[in-house]
Amino acid sequence: MTKNVRVRFAPSPTGPLHIGGVRTALFNYLFAKKHNGTFILRIEDTDQNRYVEGAEQYIVDALNWCGMPYDEGPNKNEKFGPYKQSERKHLYKAYAEELIASGNAYYAFDTAETLDFHRKDHEAKGKTFIYNWHNRLKLSNSLSLSAEAVKAKIDAGDDYVIRFKSPQDETLHLTDIIRGDIKIDTNILDDKVLFKSDGMPTYHLANIVDDHLMEISHVIRGEEWLPSLALHYQLYKAFGWDAPEFAHLPLILKPTGKGKLSKRDGDKLGFPVFPLEWTDPKTDDVSRGYKEDGYFAEAMVNFLAFLGWNPGTEQEIFNLEELIQAFDLNKVNKSGARFDPDKIKWFNHHYMQEQNNDELAEAFKNHNSKLTEIDVNYISMVIGLIKERATFVSDFWDLSHFFFTAPTSYDEKAAKKAFKEGTKDILEQVVSIVNNIEDFSVENMQTEIKGWITSNEIGFGKVMMPLRLALVGALQGPDVFDIMYMIGKSETVKRVDGVIKSL
Numbered sequence: 128m129t130k131n132v133r134v135r136f137a138p139s140p141t142g143p144l145h146i147g148g149v150r151t152a153l154f155n156y157l158f159a160k161k162h163n164g165t166f167i168l169r170i171e172d173t174d175q176n177r178y179v180e181g182a183e184q185y186i187v188d189a190l191n192w193c194g195m196p197y198d199e200g201p202n203k204n205e206k207f208g209p210y211k212q213s214e215r216k217h218l219y220k221a222y223a224e225e226l227i228a229s230g231n232a233y234y235a236f237d238t239a240e241t242l243d244f245h246r247k248d249h250e251a252k253g254k255t256f257i258y259n260w261h262n263r264l265k266l267s268n269s270l271s272l273s274a275e276a277v278k279a280k281i282d283a284g285d286d287y288v289i290r291f292k293s294p295q296d297e298t299l300h301l302t303d304i305i306r307g308d309i310k311i312d313t314n315i316l317d318d319k320v321l322f323k324s325d326g327m328p329t330y331h332l333a334n335i336v337d338d339h340l341m342e343i344s345h346v347i348r349g350e351e352w353l354p355s356l357a358l359h360y361q362l363y364k365a366f367g368w369d370a371p372e373f374a375h376l377p378l379i380l381k382p383t384g385k386g387k388l389s390k391r392d393g394d395k396l397g398f399p400v401f402p403l404e405w406t407d408p409k410t411d412d413v414s415r416g417y418k419e420d421g422y423f424a425e426a427m428v429n430f431l432a433f434l435g436w437n438p439g440t441e442q443e444i445f446n447l448e449e450l451i452q453a454f455d456l457n458k459v460n461k462s463g464a465r466f467d468p469d470k471i472k473w474f475n476h477h478y479m480q481e482q483n484n485d486e487l488a489e490a491f492k493n494h495n496s497k498l499t500e501i502d503v504n505y506i507s508m509v510i511g512l513i514k515e516r517a518t519f520v521s522d523f524w525d526l527s528h529f530f531f532t533a534p535t536s537y538d539e540k541a542a543k544k545a546f547k548e549g550t551k552d553i554l555e556q557v558v559s560i561v562n563n564i565e566d567f568s569v570e571n572m573q574t575e576i577k578g579w580i581t582s583n584e585i586g587f588g589k590v591m592m593p594l595r596l597a598l599v600g601a602l603q604g605p606d607v608f609d610i611m612y613m614i615g616k617s618e619t620v621k622r623v624d625g626v627i628k629s630l
Contacts, residue, residue, distance in 0.1 A: 132164025133344045136190075136197070137334070139171045140182035143405035143414060144189045146466075147349065147379045147388065150431045154376060155347045156195040157432070157454035164344070168200030169337060170211040173327050180408045183211075189402040193424050194447055207341040212333050219328035222336050222366070223289045223321050227269070231365035232321060234287045235268040236280055257317045260295040289322035291331075291358060291365075299357055304345075304374040304456045311357045319358050331355060335362045338371060347374045347456070350463075374456050377435045378463040388466045390414065398468040402427065417471075421519035423482070426474040434464040444477060476518045484510045491523045501531060508613065512605040526604075530613055533622050534600025537630065541602040545592035546630050553590055554597065558623050567616050569608045576608075597626035 136152040138144060144152075159166040168190070172178055183201075190196055197203065200210045209215055226232035235258075242258070245266075249256040263270055268290070269277045281287065297313040321332040328336075338346060353375045363370035378387045382396060393400040393415070404416035417427050429445055437460070438445075438453045445453060488507035492498045498506060513526040557576065564575055580590050595602055598610050598619065611619045 130344050131342075132159055132162040133167065133342050134159050134164060134347055135167040135169050135338070135341065135343050137169040137171045137337075137348075138186055139174065139177070140179060140186065141174070141177040142179050142182055142407075143401045143403070143416075144182075144186050145390075146400050146402065146417075146431070149189060149193060149402050149427075150379060150434055151347070151349055151376060152190060153193070153195060153428060153431050154436070154454075154456075154459070157451050158345065158347060158456060159198070160451040161454050165198045166195070167341060167343075168197035168210065169341070170201060171330065171333070172211055172213045173216070173330065173333055175213065175327075185403065185405065192402060192418055193428055195428075212328075212337065215333070215337065216327060218340075219333055219336055220322060220326070223328065223332060226291070226321070226362075226365055227289065229365065230292065232289050232291050233263075233269045233318075234277060234281070235266070235290045235318075235320075236272075236285055236287050237267045238286075241267070257315075258290070259293050259317050260314070263292075263318060286324040288320045288324055290318040291321050291362065293318050293358075293361070299360060301356055301360055302373070303353075303356070304372055305377075305459050306353075306375060306461055309356070313357075316357055331358055331362065335359055335366075339363075339366070339368050343371050345372045345374065347376065350375050350378050374459070377460055379434050380463040380465045382466050382468060387463070392466075396468060398471075421521050422471065422475050423478040426471065426478040429478075430471040430474045433470075434466065435460050444474075472518050479514055479517055479519075482514075484508075484514070487514065487520065487523075490520045494520055495524055497524075497531065505613075512609050512613070529599045529604060529610065533618070533625065534598075536600060537596055537626065538601040541592075541596055542630055545596045545602065547589070550589070550593050551627055553585065554593055554623050554627050557590065557594060558620055561611075561616060561619055561623075564616070567612065569606075569612045572608045572611055593626065594623065597623045 134155040136148075136155050138148050138152075156166045158164070168187070170183055170186070172183075187197075187201075199206055201208075223232060227234065242256075245262075246256045258266070265271065270292075272280075293316040294313045299309075299311040299313060301309040301311065303309060319331055320329050322328050337343075356373060356375070359373075360370055380386065381388050381392045388400060390400050399415040399417050399420055401414055401416050402418060404419040405414045406412070407414070418424070425446065428447060428450070429443075432445065432450050432454075433443070436454070436458055439458060484507040485503070487510050488503050491510065492501070492503055492506055509527050509530045510523065513523065516526055517523055556579075560575055560579055561572075564572060576590070577587075580587055591607055592602060595604065595607050595610075598604075598607065598614070604610060614622075
């Protein structure tokens with residue numbers, strides 16, 4: 128790739144960043160890093176009515192948690208700043224007027240009531256009202272009015288918008304990296320509003336102007352912007368600018384049924400759709416986040432990469448650096464990618480095994496008040512024995528409680544299975560052996576107890592099942608000798624005596 132790669136992630140701060148937005152940011156980030164390019168954050172906040180306090184910082188925090196901080200953006204390497212559209216609004220009107228001067232746009236003075244009348248009139252006739260070449264000369268705009276009338280309206284302070292003048296009887300030939308060649312008949316396009324009566328640009332104008340001024344080389348965005356592609360191409364042409372290359376990513380679909388993934392799906396099926404927890408500043412409603420639910424950022428990023436992209440190999444586990452090397456927009460699918468809550472758990476389980484036990488021990492200790500007085504090194508050793516069965520830090524207590532507290536009751540089914548005639552005598556002999564073991568290492572215990580079992584021709588299950596029940600309270604957990612070593616000789620004897628008295 129010869130040109131300097133500059134991509135942007137341009138969310139609107141209207142609430143928490145949806146998982147689909149994170150996927151868009153990820154694909155932009157991977158593409159930029161693959162080509163030694165620049166990943167830019169731009170905040171598209173021209174719609175001030177929908178602006179939500181705290182949403183902008185949330186976006187930054189989410190990108191940082193995912194391990195993909197922006198190279199250029201608000202308060203960082205502001206080469207083409209400012210990076211908030213609300214701070215750039217002085218720029219856009221001049222560009223809109225440039226389009227009027229070149230004959231590519233026009234002033235429109237139609238009131239909301241007039242447009243509503245035309246829509247309803249068309250509906251009554253079974254038609255759809257489109258403001259474009261076939262009716263614009265019948266409406267109130269600078270194409271149908273004289274120059275004097277237009278000046279008089281503007282001087283009088285009449286409200287107006289600036290609309291793009293969409294061409295008639297042309298076929299646009301557009302190219303998308305993911306979707307290939309696209310043909311569009313301009314007769315079906317409406318004359319989109321570029322500049323609103325409140326003095327703010329619409330998304331379309333601000334987006335194109337900013338992408339041009341920030342020297343964006345590739346626009347990688349969601350499929351929902353595909354209908355805007357024709358207008359955006361025409362705007363580049365009208366300004367006489369080179370257009371960037373476009374790539375429209377497939378939708379992320381619901382786990383079941385039709386349509387794209389929404390917060391409602393997450394609420395219904397019990398999984399988050401946001402990277403971080405979010406508290407609505409107006410209602411104080413709290414939405415779950417992947418971070419707070421115990422997911423590792425690496426697991427979420429690895430999972431999201433496979434929503435719409437496939438490396439073309441059997442490999443599924445990729446760290447961020449490997450994703451950067453493997454990523455290719457030509458391997459992104461056109462069709463929607465179904466969100467699978469179980470798959471992200473699978474990824475999380477994998478990344479759990481790669482985590483540092485000492486760090487997990489700190490997290491576990493902070494997560495559980497029963498561990499306040501327990502040495503973190505001991506907790507770390509416990510985690511090394513049980514984490515292969517864990518998906519989240521919150522799973523640790525159920526998998527390890529017997530390392531910290533003796534059982535106070537015994538699983539009924541397990542007790543029936545483990546305790547037979549003669550079990551009491553066997554356990555009393557085990558206690559005697561344990562008391563006489565000087566070197567209480569795992570290897571030595573195995574040698575002593577297994578040797579005794581073999582020499583006395585006792586079935587292993589007759590000894591190991593009731594012994595496990597004594598230590599754990601159920602027939603679960605890691606190797607019995609690992610448990611004995613961890614809790615120590617006196618606690619082992621105490622627990623075996625306890626089960627003998629109870630059962």
